[in-house]
């Protein structure tokens with residue numbers, strides 16, 4: 001996976017393409033699926049893969065969407081507002097549950113699943129109907145063929161490449177947003 005916060009540039013980018021969308025909802029949606037990773041690693045090591053329910057379409061758009069909307073409304077405003085010294089009233093108003101917010105969270109989740117699908121060596125996108133290990137990211141296949149190595153090698157190269165691209169995009173966003181930086185980065 002890209003380090004989870006590195007999914008952020010998709011939230012920012014989507015909010016620029018369609019300015020009606022809600023940036024806060026997009027931000028939570030783009031990072032939310034990875035919340036299951038530490039839980040799966042700590043409690044289900046050697047039993048389940050470290051990406052599963054929230055990285056499947058069925059899980060992402062039922063329990064995932066529901067929980068992500070909850071987090072956007074109740075956890076994002078006090079957490080981000082205090083950390084970055086934002087106007088709490090404005091942030092809370094932005095995070096009210098509306099059809100636009102719901103759509104924004106859902107789009108954020110879609111972007112997360114799409115990025116992961118590109119280069120994860122296994123993908124639970126169609127879990128529980130299709131074995132996650134039978135869906136290999138096309139970038140892993142490409143790099144492993146190109147470099148003459150195995151899928152793991154392809155994954156390592158793709159992972160580094162994606163993280164560099166997303167990390168650079170994030171750095172650019174932070175550097176170039178110099179006026180009311182944190183307001184524009186977290187609320188839009």
Ligand SMILES: [Zn+2]
Pocket residue numbers: 001033034051055112116
């Ligand atoms: Zn992920």
